[in-house]
Amino acid sequence: MVDLPTPPKPRGRYRPVIVHRGVAYVSGQVSRDENEVTLTGIAAGEADIPAAQEAARRSMLRCLSVLSDAIGGLDAVEQVLMVRGFIRSAPDFIHHPKVMDAASDVLIDALGETRGQHARAAVGVASLPSGGMLEIELSVALRA
Amino acid sequence: MVDLPTPPKPRGRYRPVIVHRGVAYVSGQVSRDENEVTLTGIAAGEADIPAAQEAARRSMLRCLSVLSDAIGGLDAVEQVLMVRGFIRSAPDFIHHPKVMDAASDVLIDALGETRGQHARAAVGVASLPSGGMLEIELSVALRA
Amino acid sequence: MVDLPTPPKPRGRYRPVIVHRGVAYVSGQVSRDENEVTLTGIAAGEADIPAAQEAARRSMLRCLSVLSDAIGGLDAVEQVLMVRGFIRSAPDFIHHPKVMDAASDVLIDALGETRGQHARAAVGVASLPSGGMLEIELSVALRA
Numbered sequence: 001m002v003d004l005p006t007p008p009k010p011r012g013r014y015r016p017v018i019v020h021r022g023v024a025y026v027s028g029q030v031s032r033d034e035n036e037v038t039l040t041g042i043a044a045g046e047a048d049i050p051a052a053q054e055a056a057r058r059s060m061l062r063c064l065s066v067l068s069d070a071i072g073g074l075d076a077v078e079q080v081l082m083v084r085g086f087i088r089s090a091p092d093f094i095h096h097p098k099v100m101d102a103a104s105d106v107l108i109d110a111l112g113e114t115r116g117q118h119a120r121a122a123v124g125v126a127s128l129p130s131g132g133m134l135e136i137e138l139s140v141a142l143r144a
Numbered sequence: 145m146v147d148l149p150t151p152p153k154p155r156g157r158y159r160p161v162i163v164h165r166g167v168a169y170v171s172g173q174v175s176r177d178e179n180e181v182t183l184t185g186i187a188a189g190e191a192d193i194p195a196a197q198e199a200a201r202r203s204m205l206r207c208l209s210v211l212s213d214a215i216g217g218l219d220a221v222e223q224v225l226m227v228r229g230f231i232r233s234a235p236d237f238i239h240h241p242k243v244m245d246a247a248s249d250v251l252i253d254a255l256g257e258t259r260g261q262h263a264r265a266a267v268g269v270a271s272l273p274s275g276g277m278l279e280i281e282l283s284v285a286l287r288a
Numbered sequence: 289m290v291d292l293p294t295p296p297k298p299r300g301r302y303r304p305v306i307v308h309r310g311v312a313y314v315s316g317q318v319s320r321d322e323n324e325v326t327l328t329g330i331a332a333g334e335a336d337i338p339a340a341q342e343a344a345r346r347s348m349l350r351c352l353s354v355l356s357d358a359i360g361g362l363d364a365v366e367q368v369l370m371v372r373g374f375i376r377s378a379p380d381f382i383h384h385p386k387v388m389d390a391a392s393d394v395l396i397d398a399l400g401e402t403r404g405q406h407a408r409a410a411v412g413v414a415s416l417p418s419g420g421m422l423e424i425e426l427s428v429a430l431r432a
Contacts, residue, residue, distance in 0.1 A: 012241035012242070013252065014261070014263060015263055018226070020285050025225050027263040042235065081308060081313050082427075089414050090415065091415055093414075094418050101301045119304070119425075120302035122417060124414045125269055125413055127240070131238050135265065137263075139226075156388060158392055158407060158408035162369055162406060170407060172409030230409075270376075270378070270379055270412045270413055271380065271382070273384040273385055283370075
């Protein structure tokens, strides 16, 4: 099981989650710890993988926290659909899959192998809000 | 209310909007003015926020224009689902939420607080078509 | 018609395709050839367009290959919905539409003008897995 942080409030004029016709759309969550301190940094090479993985775990935990808060607990999730990971990175960074696997593991730990399995895209971006090292957004199908 | 520009034509082998089973998928719209002049630039620091916000407004107006054209007016929108903002930026840019709030405001002005509320992701990218400062894409649920 | 490569295996803890309630979500596919050799590079200027177009074609062929494998052939596709292209690029690159048109052409060749038409977003990113030049993800509606 996974211990979720307090659901963070959005930092702008959007909603953390929109639920419509059985699908929940979760807003991008930047890597921050339970005290809202941002995990910053740029992934440049192999030595940065552990820090980026920790950032990925934190971003995913925040996604699950706002999702659970919006739908009344994760039991309402039928199937994760798509996960997108944006890693703040230097041009030569190549280890996106290893980094995002840390987020995928959190998802599968929280929801199990069947409901937690998902499609995924991972890319390296130039910058992120608050200088965060990672941002994740996802969409999830809910039980009827 | 919001005054929409003439719906821009796509600049490639894609459709500005796909409508399928009650959801409209709006192609990425780069920041351009009503004369199709691109709002270019790179968001590097706090001083660039106003220009990036203007770019965000322009991108969102173009999204709403092609959407309205495809579905016969914005009354057909039931609920905005997800908005994605890509800001051309330097590695240290951190003000993505302030920039994208300008786009979210346009959406809420056009559709109201209920239909216009949305989930959102905002990231900083390395480059954009035509050197644009900003690109927005979104998905929207339509009335049955 | 289009000749699809062998469906590549995912390089991490995710599924190549999730199918749910009539929509297939295809994971990001990096530009690689039929021997899994990555087409690397950074799109910096006009001279890089042909290499980036070839990368776009390869990424799209891999998307179609995993999709076809997951749904039992492309006849099951009713309509492509959204295509997202991430081009590894320098800050001054501006030719994203020309590059992504090569991917759109593959899609339309494989599915025809009606089923293959799609909404699209194209942005330039800082880095991609394995140093790939391009990554594409897409979503597709399936026949009932």
